[in-house]
Amino acid sequence: EDQVTQSPEALRLQEGESSSLNCSYTVSGLRGLFWYRQDPGKGPEFLFTLYSAGEEKEKERLKATLTKKESFLHITAPKPEDSATYLCAVQATTTDSWGKLQFGAGTQVVVTP
Amino acid sequence: GAVVSQHPSWVICKSGTSVKIECRSLDFQATTMFWYRQFPKQSLMLMATSNEGSKATYEQGVEKDKFLINHASLTLSTLTVTSAHPEDSSFYICSAKGSVFNQPQHFGDGTRLSIL
Numbered sequence: 001e002d003q004v005t006q007s008p009e010a011l012r013l014q015e016g017e018s019s020s021l022n023c024s025y026t027v028s029g030l031r032g033l034f035w036y037r038q039d040p041g042k043g044p045e046f047l048f049t050l051y052s053a054g055e056e057k058e059k060e061r062l063k064a065t066l067t068k069k070e071s072f073l074h075i076t077a078p079k080p081e082d083s084a085t086y087l088c089a090v091q092a093t094t095t096d097s098w099g100k101l102q103f104g105a106g107t108q109v110v111v112t113p
Numbered sequence: 114g115a116v117v118s119q120h121p122s123w124v125i126c127k128s129g130t131s132v133k134i135e136c137r138s139l140d141f142q143a144t145t146m147f148w149y150r151q152f153p154k155q156s157l158m159l160m161a162t163s164n165e166g167s168k169a170t171y172e173q174g175v176e177k178d179k180f181l182i183n184h185a186s187l188t189l190s191t192l193t194v195t196s197a198h199p200e201d202s203s204f205y206i207c208s209a210k211g212s213v214f215n216q217p218q219h220f221g222d223g224t225r226l227s228i229l
Binding site: 031032034036041042043044045046049051087091098099100101103104105106 | 157164206220
């Protein structure tokens with residue numbers, strides 16, 4: 001059975017204190033791994049898609065990397081506005097043809113000034 | 114680009130009434146739309162997948178007669194919660210994606226449904 005596990009569940013950072021979030025996955029075949037950011041009371045906002053091991057994507061203070069078993073979301077010198085829940089999701093090759101995603105439980109990040 | 118609008122954002126209604134939630138893709142054609150439910154402090158739970166012009170595919174345990182989904186055009190899908198009861202109170206979120214298989218889903222801002 002496909003599984004997506006995110007760690008830690010929660011992360012409290014000082015402004016400027018870099019850190020990494022982990023998303024480990026078990027799927028029979030990976031078609032894509034997606035990172036989203038969700039603010040309270042809002043829908044998830046798309047950040048990155050990674051398709052193959054070794055791939056990296058960057059956007060401002062965020063950088064996502066992918067291996068065959070896990071993905072990391074690195075937050076460099078975070079600011080308070082980076083506070084959010086970060087969700088990881090995978091699309092497996094064995095899923096239906098419509099692109100269904102399996103989500104992890106998320107990591108809640110709080111960045112204090 | 115890739116904007117998804119969901120309406121209403123908040124609805125309160127009495128037990129036994131039906132509630133319709135709309136999900137629109139504003140700047141792209143959404144071949145597939147997804148409906149999720151999210152409980153506090155939990156991740157998204159997929160309820161159903163809908164494709165334009167086809168019947169929705171429901172996840173195990175989701176009552177298709179309770180949660181009616183219509184995807185009549187490439188830009189609009191609706192979720193109707195029929196005869197809603199307090200246990201249906203939740204945060205409902207839709208997402209939409211185009212026809213390329215591994216394109217990302219883009220999400221609406223959700224609807225907070227409270228049944229009294």
